[in-house]
């Protein structure tokens with residue numbers, strides 16, 4: 001009797017195993033009616049910016065009005081991978097002392113840059129740094145710098161100023177004299193009230209770097 005029970009139990013167990021195996025197999029083959037899992041788990045986190053970047057103040061203006069000390073505070077976001085001091089160690093990313101103006105992806109001889117960056121070409125101009133910090137992936141697809149980017153243009157400018165303060169670099173781009181730009185727009189709109197005389201004064205103060213703009217502004221004002 002126990003023999004027969006054992007036999008029955010054995011067949012039940014066996015058929016269960018077969019059924020399980022079949023259901024796994026059919027699950028592998030017949031997926032059409034089931035919702036498919038995405039091929040890549042999760043979803044990429046993109047820096048939500050870029051749109052409207054054109055509409056804001058120019059990089060030159062942001063740099064002129066920026067603050068290296070605030071950039072230093074923002075640099076906390078970079079410090080897990082980068083040092084900024086002269087001769088500082090490379091981390092996950094290369095040391096960034098005196099990076100502004102240097103060739104892209106070649107600054108630190110001993111650092112294993114990705115081909116995406118070392119083969120990029122060009123120098124770390126203010127514009128390139130701005131684009132890089134906005135979205136490393138967009139600037140150099142395939143880069144090893146897994147950092148989403150800084151979406152705030154002023155924050156990027158501040159960080160660039162902080163880098164510039166550590167090791168120097170090219171001269172800052174001269175921002176357009178604000179009142180000249182304003183008058184240009186007003187004149188284009190045919191607005192005679194464009195002759196905002198006193199507004200020209202601050203521009204004259206800042207004129208060291210923008211002396212070339214001043215005569216144009218004066219000419220505009222006298223029209």
Ligand code: HEC
Pocket residue numbers: 074075077078079080081082092093094096099103104105106107108112113114115116117118133142143144145146147150159
């Ligand atoms: C998760 C680590 C990580 C973070 C965070 C990070 N970086 Fe990087 N960074 C890298 C790596 C890795 C590279 C080299 C990329 C390559 O070779 O593709 C790099 C490269 C750079 C370069 C180019 C250096 C050169 O020698 O050409 C600059 C400039 C830079 N990072 C600035 C920053 C700034 C500024 C921040 C913060 C706003 C930041 N990085 C945040 C890892 C990081």
